[in-house]
Amino acid sequence: MTGTPPTAQNRQAQEAAELLRRAKQFEPQALTAIHDALYPQVFRYVSYRVDDPRTCEDITAEVFLRLLKALQKEDLTIDNLRAWLLGTAHHLVQDFYRKSYRHPTTPIEHHEHLPNGHNPAEEAEKNATRHQIRRALRQLTDEQQHVLTLRFSQELSVHETARVMQKSVEAVKVLQYRALAALRRQLERGA
Secondary structure, three states, X not given: OOOOOOOHHHHHHHHHHHHHHXXXXXXXXXXXXXXXXXXXXXXXXXXXXXXXXXXXXXXXXXXXXXXXXXXXXXXXXXXXXXXXXXHHHHHHHHHHXXXXXXXXOOOOOOXXXXXXXXXXXXXXXXXHHHHHHHHHHHOOOHHHHHHHHXXXXXXXXXXXXXXXXXXXXXXXXXXXXXXXXXXXXXXXXXX
């Protein structure tokens, strides 16, 4: 047998393609495997962009509903399922903010109970810091928020981020640099 042995990345791509093929046939095990593997990543992406946990759950669920609808189409082409899901999440987050801008509501604050052994003062400081960062992130352009969320929340490589954003690697590097500089300025101003 001639040829090179498959790399781990090639094996992962082949396994993902096979899983997607089975999901198109609505095999329960394949759909469950996709959901279990990718739901946490999609939820994390959404939660970096949206403060309300219930809204994050709703948007993440809608991403997977859209995947089910897309799987019914004969001409569906998904080269990278994770990129497709994160792209769909990005569009749904944009839709959420567009709608909330037109119809603002006052959110009911959610209260998290602290497990035993946690210092409430430390937790309050961490929450304040997270809130300040999120507020500063919201001051960035949508594209800047998207690149930072993919790179730091999802821990995607520059190449993977470029694929999700449909940009060149160099464009992603420049966008990330500018986004970090803008975020730094916002944080220094006290956003």
